[in-house]
Structure formats: C-alpha cells, structure tokens
Amino acid sequence: MRQRHRIFIAINLPEEVKKKLAEYQRKWPELPVRWTSPKNIHITLVFLGYLSNEELVEICKVAKEVASKNTSFDINLTKICYGPQDKKPPRMVWAIGEKSDEFTALKKELDKSLAVSENREFSPHITLGRIRQWEWQRIEPEDRPEVEEDINLNFLVESVEIMESVLKRGGAEYNIIESINLA
Numbered sequence: 001m002r003q004r005h006r007i008f009i010a011i012n013l014p015e016e017v018k019k020k021l022a023e024y025q026r027k028w029p030e031l032p033v034r035w036t037s038p039k040n041i042h043i044t045l046v047f048l049g050y051l052s053n054e055e056l057v058e059i060c061k062v063a064k065e066v067a068s069k070n071t072s073f074d075i076n077l078t079k080i081c082y083g084p085q086d087k088k089p090p091r092m093v094w095a096i097g098e099k100s101d102e103f104t105a106l107k108k109e110l111d112k113s114l115a116v117s118e119n120r121e122f123s124p125h126i127t128l129g130r131i132r133q134w135e136w137q138r139i140e141p142e143d144r145p146e147v148e149e150d151i152n153l154n155f156l157v158e159s160v161e162i163m164e165s166v167l168k169r170g171g172a173e174y175n176i177i178e179s180i181n182l183a
Contacts, residue, residue, distance in 0.1 A: 004050040006165040007177070009063060009110060011043040011075070013126075017155050021095055024080055025128055028145055032135030033093055036128055040174050043075070043097075043124050045160065046110050059114065060162055060178050066109045067160055067180040073102030075124055077153040083125060091131055093147055097124035106160070106182075158182055 013021075022038040048059060077097040082090030107122055136144070162177040 007051050008047040009045045010163050014155050032132040033129035062113050070106045072158045072182050080149040092127050093129045095126040099123045
C-alpha cells in the first residue's frame with residue numbers, strides 16, 4: 001500500500017502571536033468549543049488533501065517556484081469572531097486579518113499553480129477553536145456568548161510551510177515537511 005499524507009500549505013505564526021491568541025482563547029471558557037492547541041495555530045493557504053510521496057515532491061517544487069516570486073509581507077490580525085461569517089450557526093471561533101495585495105497575490109498564485117479552485121472570497125483567518133454543534137444547539141440563542149473582539153496583532157510573513165496533518169485521537173498533529181522562504 002502506498003503511503004498517503006494529509007497535506008496543506010500554511011503560514012506559521014511567531015510564538016509571541018500564538019501565545020497572545022491563546023490568551024484570547026481563555027476569555028470564553030463557557031463556550032462549547034474544542035480549542036486549537038497554541039502550537040497548531042496557523043493560517044491555511046491551500047488544503048491539498050491526501051497525497052502520495054511522489055505528489056508531495058511535486059507540490060514542494062511548485063511551492064518553491066511560487067515562493068521565489070513572492071516577497072515577504074505583513075499580516076495584521078484585527079478581530080476575533082465567529083466564523084465563517086456566511087454560516088449560521090457558526091462552526092468556529094476565528095481570528096481574522098486584513099487582506100494585503102501581497103497575501104492575495106501569494107494565495108492566487110498558489111491556487112493557480114496547484115490547480116486549486118476556491119469558490120469563495122479568501123481572507124487571512126486562523127481557527128482558534130471548533131464549536132461543538134450538539135452543545136451549541138442546546139444553548140438558547142439569547143444565552144450564547146458574544147465573541148467579537150477587536151485585536152491588533154501584526155507579524156511579518158517570511159516563509160510558507162508544507163505541512164502534514166496527522167489525525168490522532170486527541171486531535172490533529174501538524175508537522176512541517178518543508179519551510180520555504182519567500183523572495
């Protein structure tokens with residue numbers, strides 16, 4: 001049997017940003033949410049699914065080529081809220097950020113080069129936690145905690161990472177396959 005890897009391309013955050021986001025997670029202990037471990041906090045650029053070793057090698061080549069054409073840029077995280085915004089009931093607690101021209105160019109070029117098509121507008125977001133739907137439904141709508149907080153966390157993106165998601169009983173574990181510097 002050929003080995004398959006659950007792969008995505010991500011932007012990893014500096015440790016100080018992860019720690020600050022973990023502090024926000026602790027603000028809503030009453031929420032029925034499975035919080036993301038701070039070490040797993042990232043921005044997913046492209047989810048590729050299960051790939052063979054050969055496909056993974058090709059993905060790394062393509063990602064290097066795209067990264068070589070894109071320069072470092074800043075991301076400013078501006079808000080914590082329920083997400084996605086177009087879904088009712090919400091499924092997650094997110095930190096969302098401003099879209100820069102550089103972020104948009106990197107995302108579009110990765111999508112195009114990897115033949116990925118997203119049918120929705122994409123903006124930088126980080127999943128801080130996943131709502132446990134069955135518990136959420138048991139809370140009266142007027143009793144559901146409001147999660148809406150303006151934040152200002154800024155960081156420089158200098159690389160993208162090819163990541164593997166290993167599904168385990170306690171949740172996913174993410175491993176960096178390759179870190180690729182931007183131009």
